Amino acid sequence: MQLSYWELKNWFTNVDFTIVGSGIVGLHTALALRERFPKAKILILEKGILPQGASTKNAGFACFGSISEIVDDLKNHTEEEVLQLIQKRYAGLQLLRKNVGDQVLDFKPFGGYELFLKEDEALYEKCLQKIPFINEIIKPLFKTDVFSKEVDRFNFGNIFEYLIFNPFEAQIDTGNMMQALLKKAHENDILILNSQTVTSYQEGSTNVEVIANGITFKTNKLLFTTNGFASKLTNNQVQPARAQVLLTKPIPNLDIKGTFHLDQGYYYFRNINDRILLGGARNLDFEAETTTSHDTSTLIQNRLEELLKTVILPNQDFEIEHRWSGTMGVGNHKNPIIEQLSNHVYCGVRLGGMGVAIGSIVGQELADLV
Incomplete structure (x- = not known):
């Protein structure tokens, strides 16, 4: 697809942070990054019309086990x-409520x-x-x-x-929760593009080249918050x-x-x-x-x-x-994976069916890691 000058300029140029996935984790990551970096260009790519994983599809339980x-x-x-798992889930629920x-x-x-x-x-x-x-x-x-x-x-x-x-x-x-988080992201000048599937990326010495829906652009940091879809691009367990x-x-x-x-x-x-x-x-x-x-x-x-x-x-x-x-x-351990995969690529995934409880705190910790 050929993008116009305006599209390239406003959405795909000088991107500081690109987050893949607009669920609970992705939106909290973006909001936490905005707090830390008020002038950064933050772009979220979401492959669905709405968050594709469980953020808008869960049962609406505020629970910790x-x-x-x-x-x-x-x-x-x-x-x-x-005890640490329960503590993280309960703390995450309090952060979400806040x-x-x-x-x-x-x-x-x-x-x-x-x-x-x-x-x-x-x-x-x-x-x-x-x-x-x-x-x-x-x-x-x-x-x-x-x-x-x-x-x-x-x-x-x-x-x-x-x-x-x-x-x-x-x-x-759950619907109210996600609408409120999306609204908050827009109010904080966080760009969100839906129906965008990231197919590959190539890391360079100073940035990452990302390909999504045939569009190629560069970002300083790339963050995956795709949870159940994570293994395709991050090789995580x-x-x-x-x-x-x-x-x-x-x-x-x-x-x-x-x-x-x-x-x-x-x-x-x-x-x-x-x-x-x-x-x-x-x-x-x-x-x-x-x-x-x-x-x-x-x-x-x-x-x-x-x-x-x-x-x-x-x-x-x-x-x-x-x-x-x-x-x-899910995986063989209940702890989420929040880690730096390489110089400019990070992930916050494997929420173990507790996304409502820990999604907010995983997003916060991922932003802190960056």
Whole structure:
């Protein structure tokens, strides 16, 4: 494509920072760079019409890990690492609230619950037993006990009597969040170009030559914030993980309020405008769900519907109105990758399904690294 003089001058000349990806991480990186470098030219390239990964496709959970997730994390991470993960997630949520504001986020601190299916008795007993221990190791962060037992008052089906409650969880409006961040970026003279796929780049001694949609330009620094899509251009150990979601039509007299977790975080649901939003089930077929496709699959959608019928809404009729999926970035460790790849190239990726919680702080740390 041949660009005009004006297009070249205003968008692709004297670029200081080019950020690939306009999700939570990319926008927070850009805003943090703008604070540090008031006169820099900052360009964000986004391959979708909207952020292509999970930033506008997630369930809107302001959470830092259910108790079964934390118990599972302790199998592969030290106590100190797990505490640091929770600390980073919680700090990230506070930064997001500060940057966007609770009113805009439609922040609803209803608390979070974990429920356990009758066939998961061993996990249920283990998590009940671990409550005092988990509360003790995270008490320095929250100054009080976080997890407690509560009798199920929602009339769920096929579960054990007690839910595990966490008062520090909340719901947010993902669409409001991203609109506010995009607006803030525009107000701070951050250039955003959509439908721009970066196909390659070549690093020189003083800058990086970037090719996107056949357009070639130079930038002083190149930053990848593409999370689940990162491995294509950065060679990082980040795997895409598709998260599938469904949404019911409005349900009269719906008496479910909060954020809910099931099976070590592989299932999650919440109320929204008298509807139930339910997602997850990628553990049914990890190999097939290691994809950047935004299709949905019959296997997983059927399982989600089955959970609605037998567990979440066992005594109510419902209809499905909408289905979608998003792409997360996962790996063999829950810590995000925030690193300098070469002299002028950086990345902030692998958010491990916790993008809402840690996206803001990953963006801040990436900008600090630059």
